[in-house]
Amino acid sequence: MTQELPKAGAVEPYPEPDADAVRDLLLDWCGAEPEDAEDAAAGLAALDGEARELADRCYQSIAADMGGKKWLAWPKPPEAHPLLGLYPLLAAVPGMIRFHRERGVDEDLSRRLLTDVGEKLRLNRRLHGRAGLDVANWFTGHVRGALYQLGRLQFCVEGPEPKPFVGVHIRGEGGPLTLDAVRDSVEWALEFFPTVFPERYDGPDDLVFMCESWLLDPQLRDWLPERSNIPGFGALFDLEGPGDPAGNRSDLWRFVFNRTEDTPVEELPRDNTLQRSVLAGIEAGVPWRNRSGRLNLARLGL
Numbered sequence: 101m102t103q104e105l106p107k108a109g110a111v112e113p114y115p116e117p118d119a120d121a122v123r124d125l126l127l128d129w130c131g132a133e134p135e136d137a138e139d140a141a142a143g144l145a146a147l148d149g150e151a152r153e154l155a156d157r158c159y160q161s162i163a164a165d166m167g168g169k170k171w172l173a174w175p176k177p178p179e180a181h182p183l184l185g186l187y188p189l190l191a192a193v194p195g196m197i198r199f200h201r202e203r204g205v206d207e208d209l210s211r212r213l214l215t216d217v218g219e220k221l222r223l224n225r226r227l228h229g230r231a232g233l234d235v236a237n238w239f240t241g242h243v244r245g246a247l248y249q250l251g252r253l254q255f256c257v258e259g260p261e262p263k264p265f266v267g268v269h270i271r272g273e274g275g276p277l278t279l280d281a282v283r284d285s286v287e288w289a290l291e292f293f294p295t296v297f298p299e300r301y302d303g304p305d306d307l308v309f310m311c312e313s314w315l316l317d318p319q320l321r322d323w324l325p326e327r328s329n330i331p332g333f334g335a336l337f338d339l340e341g342p343g344d345p346a347g348n349r350s351d352l353w354r355f356v357f358n359r360t361e362d363t364p365v366e367e368l369p370r371d372n373t374l375q376r377s378v379l380a381g382i383e384a385g386v387p388w389r390n391r392s393g394r395l396n397l398a399r400l401g402l
């Protein structure tokens with residue numbers, strides 16, 4: 101996968117952030133914890149020549165595809181540098197802000213978007229017990245201008261041309277996934293995307309929202325209590341396809357239990373209703389699956 105990245109410096113010089121810039125961006129823009137900001141500043145100094153070159157090449161892949169769709173494939177960070185992907189992302193923030201400004205996106209939204217970085221640093225610390233950004237490439241959607249957070253939900257321009265569908269994504273932080281919060285977000289997106297991308301969408305009727313997630317598994321209805329928001333969210337989608345028969349261990353372990361995939365079932369936490377419900381299903385042999393679906397706007401009254 102490394103071979104697919106452009107060569108160092110191929111598109112524009114890599115403006116590698118210095119330690120102060122890393123710390124400041126993480127604290128002021130990304131809502132990161134001070135310990136993650138400090139470790140990231142220290143991690144920069146620890147990069148060797150090879151790691152620096154890889155960071156440069158990751159940056160070039162962003163610079164080469166500003167305004168592109170979805171997120172980019174990046175190689176996994178080397179063991180010794182779990183934060184490697186963070187530096188090219190931070191270097192790309194000024195370009196992202198320029199892109200947003202040219203398209204009339206408020207700075208408030210640019211800031212809101214970047215708080216996802218702080219969240220994923222927190223998640224990495226819970227998962228691995230140290231600072232890291234294991235899915236740094238996820239943020240190439242953010243900094244290339246494909247992905248936006250509008251209220252509770254994130255939306256990303258993803259599908260094939262000429263009118264790419266908009267992918268719906270759900271952060272962990274941001275409160276319960278109530279139908280009102282979902283409706284507000286989708287209403288916003290219906291107005292936002294045709295305004296920001298008029299060359300793609302003539303109006304709200306051009307928008308199709310798709311989601312792929314463990315949250316859409318209809319089997320959850322049988323295991324979660326009535327008051328749970330998750331089945332109500334799943335029921336908003338017209339499901340497509342059977343889902344991966346291999347199941348969704350990595351997503352459930354990550355998002356529900358905040359544990360790495362190699363954690364044995366007996367060691368998973370049972371701290372709340374969701375964890376206890378999913379575990380009861382696992383113990384009963386339920387084949388949990390990620391499912392994909394198309395948002396049915398009528399079910400939101402839109």
Ligand SMILES: CC(C)(COP(=O)(O)OP(=O)(O)OC[C@H]1O[C@@H](n2cnc3c(N)ncnc32)[C@H](O)[C@@H]1OP(=O)(O)O)[C@@H](O)C(=O)NCCC(=O)NCCS
Pocket residue numbers: 269270271272273275276277278312313314315324327328329330331351355356357371372373374375
């Ligand atoms: C999506 C999400 C915000 C829904 O939260 P919600 O609206 O509170 O969901 P529910 O009402 O169905 O929650 C029911 C119960 O499960 C708990 N719960 C919900 N999501 C949880 C999660 N990810 N991890 C642990 N517990 C969770 C709630 O605290 C509640 O427990 P309680 O009744 O004991 O207090 C939440 O699941 C979440 O943060 N997920 C992580 C991000 C994610 O999975 N994104 C999709 C990636 S594909």
